[in-house]
Amino acid sequence: MKSTLSLEQYVDGIKKQNRAILAKAITLIESSLKEHQLLARELIREILPLTGNAQRIGISGTPGVGKSTFIEHFGMKSIEQGHTLAVLAIDPTSQLTGGSILGDKTRMQKLSAHADAFIRPSSNGDSLGGVAAKTFEVMLLCDAFGFDRIFIESVGVGQSEIALSNICDFFILLMQPGSGDELQGIKRGILEVSDLVIVNKADGDNLPQAKIAKHDYENALSVLKAKSSWPPKVLLCSSLEKTGFEAIEETIQEYYSKYFQIDFRHKKIKVWLKEIMIQQFKTKILKSKKIEDQIDKIILSSEDMLTDIDRLYERLVHD
Ligand SMILES: Nc1nc2c(ncn2[C@@H]2O[C@H](COP(=O)(O)OP(=O)(O)O)[C@@H](O)[C@H]2O)c(=O)[nH]1
Ligand SMILES: [Mg+2]
Structure with a gap:
């Protein structure tokens, strides 16, 4: 997106049923740029009562x-x-x-x-x-x-x-x-x-x-x-x-x-929402090097996988 409007401009445009601004607001929401996402959060908060x-x-x-x-x-x-x-x-x-x-x-x-x-x-x-x-x-x-x-x-x-x-x-x-x-x-x-x-x-x-x-x-x-x-x-x-x-x-x-x-x-x-949170949590776990290392360690030294999985879980939730 070349130029981003201000939060007020988005909100105002939506209140006044300006389609060009609606289209821009959608593009903002779909953007993966961090700053756009932050603005999108605020926009959603503002329009929610409507x-x-x-x-x-x-x-x-x-x-x-x-x-x-x-x-x-x-x-x-x-x-x-x-x-x-x-x-x-x-x-x-x-x-x-x-x-x-x-x-x-x-x-x-x-x-x-x-x-x-x-x-x-x-x-x-x-x-x-x-x-x-x-x-x-x-x-x-x-x-x-x-x-x-x-x-x-x-x-x-x-x-x-x-x-x-x-x-x-x-x-x-x-x-x-x-x-x-x-x-x-x-x-x-x-x-x-x-x-x-x-x-x-x-x-x-x-x-x-x-x-x-x-x-x-x-x-x-x-x-x-x-x-x-x-x-x-x-x-x-x-x-x-x-x-x-x-x-x-x-x-x-x-x-x-x-x-x-x-x-x-x-x-x-x-x-x-709960489902989304669980998915995001899973993704985070899968991306975590620390957790992966722990899993690897346990697998390497494991004699009894099942109790080790319990132990790993205990460690994860208490860390
Ligand atoms: N015979 C018949 N063909 C239909 C009907 N509705 C859609 N089609 C045909 O089915 C094909 C796929 O339709 P489309 O609306 O693009 O399906 P979409 O992929 O689910 O969006 C097209 O060739 C349509 O003309 C219907 O009620 N009767
Ligand atoms: Mg279709």
Whole structure:
């Protein structure tokens, strides 16, 4: 970044809904320079009281399932209903190829041109803390800015979806009809954190298989989430033919009006923060020469590894 604005300029720009400044603030947050990070910390602290009004919705699914096409249409529908929308796309491949962003732009043409939408690919940085340490802060910025619906799109890769589900209120898993063994392809963990599974591409020749898939997911979810206070739903849609979207909107509205409590949001964020701290702690341990030397010493002189591991642990926590 060539020139950094002052803290006041960032805060003021966000309060006045200046998009150029929002974009700069996001770049600041994503920067890995120490001085930028310090300023970013202050910025987050300043804007935090302005947050809390946006619906935070995660949308996940493997590449090609139709996320961008879905978001283009569902995003436009959201805007027609009066929402202002931010879309943050976490795309691990974009840094390498740049290609999928281009593909996304062409699939989100209307949305990217619309004044009430803001689309931003989100870099994962060095990914300390999995998905979303930075995405979370970018989301807070967008919330403070005044977008009242935020989609966070990510490619389904397991552990990071669980993290994503913890920083969102409502987690949507997008699937497509397959060869009848859809359930084998997805990890239980992702299904477990899903509030809504949408079988996309329920059109044309795919329709019969989509219905079978819907049934399979409903069965799986009724077992996995038997104790959940929010009974997760499975819906069909076609992002190409633009069908099925009313039920999706109704489900989201039902969630926010009947089930959502601000406590849920805070609880999940705490779980996520704890996970990040544990990861950072692990990374620090692994990087510590002192600890590595101690481990080496014990391994070399070890006769009884298991009790030595206990002893090593005792020494680490008491040092
Ligand atoms: N038949 C059908 N094709 C779809 C639908 N939604 C997306 N596609 C196609 O699936 C491909 C991947 O879509 P894209 O939105 O880029 O998926 P993403 O990688 O998950 O973002 C494209 O060729 C889309 O035209 C749908 O509802 N029905
Ligand atoms: Mg895409």
